[in-house]
Amino acid sequence: MSSRNYNSDDGAVMHGEFMAFVNEDQTLRVMRNWAERQGFPIATVQQGGADMFAQMLESASPPKMVMIDIDDQTDPVAAITRLISLSGSDCKLIVIGSANDVALYRQMLNAGIVDYLVKPLIPENLNQAMAAALRGRSVGKSENKEAKLVIVIGTRGGVGASTIAVNTGWLLAHELKFNCALLDLDLQFGTTSLALDLEPGRGLRDIVNSPQRVDGLMIASSIVPESDQFSVLGAEEAVDEYVPMDSGAITALLKEMMGNFDYIVVDLPKHLLASQKRLLTTAHEIVLVTELSLAGIRDSLRIKTALNSLSCTGNLTVVASRVGQGRTGQVDPAAFEKGAQIKIDLTIPEDHKSVTLAANGGKALGSIARNAAVTKALLALAQKLSGGAKAGAQGKENFLQKLLGSAKKSSVKKEINP
Ligand SMILES: Nc1ncnc2c1ncn2[C@@H]1O[C@H](COP(=O)(O)OP(=O)(O)O)[C@@H](O)[C@H]1O
Numbered sequence: 001m002s003s004r005n006y007n008s009d010d011g012a013v014m015h016g017e018f019m020a021f022v023n024e025d026q027t028l029r030v031m032r033n034w035a036e037r038q039g040f041p042i043a044t045v046q047q048g049g050a051d052m053f054a055q056m057l058e059s060a061s062p063p064k065m066v067m068i069d070i071d072d073q074t075d076p077v078a079a080i081t082r083l084i085s086l087s088g089s090d091c092k093l094i095v096i097g098s099a100n101d102v103a104l105y106r107q108m109l110n111a112g113i114v115d116y117l118v119k120p121l122i123p124e125n126l127n128q129a130m131a132a133a134l135r136g137r138s139v140g141k142s143e144n145k146e147a148k149l150v151i152v153i154g155t156r157g158g159v160g161a162s163t164i165a166v167n168t169g170w171l172l173a174h175e176l177k178f179n180c181a182l183l184d185l186d187l188q189f190g191t192t193s194l195a196l197d198l199e200p201g202r203g204l205r206d207i208v209n210s211p212q213r214v215d216g217l218m219i220a221s222s223i224v225p226e227s228d229q230f231s232v233l234g235a236e237e238a239v240d241e242y243v244p245m246d247s248g249a250i251t252a253l254l255k256e257m258m259g260n261f262d263y264i265v266v267d268l269p270k271h272l273l274a275s276q277k278r279l280l281t282t283a284h285e286i287v288l289v290t291e292l293s294l295a296g297i298r299d300s301l302r303i304k305t306a307l308n309s310l311s312c313t314g315n316l317t318v319v320a321s322r323v324g325q326g327r328t329g330q331v332d333p334a335a336f337e338k339g340a341q342i343k344i345d346l347t348i349p350e351d352h353k354s355v356t357l358a359a360n361g362g363k364a365l366g367s368i369a370r371n372a373a374v375t376k377a378l379l380a381l382a383q384k385l386s387g388g389a390k391a392g393a394q395g396k397e398n399f400l401q402k403l404l405g406s407a408k409k410s411s412v413k414k415e416i417n418p
């Protein structure tokens with residue numbers, strides 16, 4: 001890598017897709033390493049900050065995405081506002097700075113930036129910011145568009161609710177091409193991150209603790225992208241600690257996330273049912289996962305009654321899970337429906353082989369067992385939840401998607417051919 005500092009006097013050229021303007025050496029180094037790995041020429045990362053970008057804009061069109069260090073600015077918001085008016089709305093601006101200040105962050109979001117990254121920079125955050133730029137909207141800014149909230153709840157432990165939440169989310173994202181987030185509200189024993197071989201982010205515990213602390217910056221730093229279309233918010237808190245959860249904070253969290261995704265799938269542990277009534281009443285879709293057993297009959301009936309008494313307006317989808325010959329204590333579906341006074345909408349077969357393969361490989365069923373009956377049943381669920389809608393109109397792969405593709409694990413590139 002060249003140690004030469006490029007500047008406009010040097011004849012630096014504005015790249016059509018990406019540029020970064022930073023101030024000090026540490027940020028320069030991290031940014032150049034990252035840019036190089038993304039396949040951008042080294043000269044796309046310049047030492048010079050906001051002023052240099054403004055200067056280059058006098059004689060060149062802006063790139064599609066630009067990262068700006070604002071530490072040298074006395075009035076960062078004014079500087080950013082000016083840059084946005086100079087560069088136009090097609091140029092996505094990501095700001096970098098040392099100040100960890102929510103008020104400043106909000107002001108800059110309102111000015112129209114896509115994301116704000118607090119130094120020191122780490123490549124994961126850069127990837128994430130690029131994903132936000134790819135989605136064409138800020139990570140914290142609410143838009144008119146509202147995500148569909150899908151809550152998955154199991155009648156009993158082990159019925160496969162988490163497996164369904166993870167894989168349905170994955171299919172909504174990868175197969176049906178929606179922007180999807182998965183929120184795992186089992187902060188201690190949740191398995192969604194594990195199932196996708198992701199390191200759970202830090203911060204969800206603080207978020208669910210107090211509504212005052214919910215903000216876009218905090219969510220952005222806690223959410224882990226699995227790919228450009230699919231992100232996971234989960235935790236692995238100590239098992240011997242009490243983890244308090246404030247229902248107001250969860251509502252605030254979802255409200256903050258709503259503008260940024262097409263679907264938010266929540267894996268709701270059933271012991272939270274009583275404390276998360278507000279969440280249930282705001283859901284657009286509730287997926288009740290049950291096994292076909294006597295206990296399943298009793299608890300499906302009880303949960304359905306509880307949902308009715310909460311006046312939940314969301315659609316209820318009843319999923320008979322892990323159905324098959326390998327399972328003991330099963331009743332037949334007609335007896336189940338009669339006993340629970342409930343109609344089974346979908347059946348997910350027991351498939352020990354595929355589910356074990358996926359679990360042990362940290363991969364979604366859609367990527368590792370794409371033709372298995374269990375995957376097809378999950379795809380039918382994803383389709384039902386999306387109202388039979390076709391792909392989320394992401395259109396052709398653009399440059400950012402290609403780049404993200406190269407940064408992603410290979411598994412997420414596989415497509416399902418149902
Ligand atoms: N359709 C299925 N076929 C076979 N095993 C399954 C299936 N669904 C889930 N499992 C397995 O059952 C166990 C419990 O699943 P999980 O999704 O964690 O259930 P829950 O969240 O309802 O407690 C896990 O070991 C999982 O791999």
Ligand SMILES: [Mg+2]
Nearest residue numbers: 161162163186
């Ligand atoms: Mg679970």
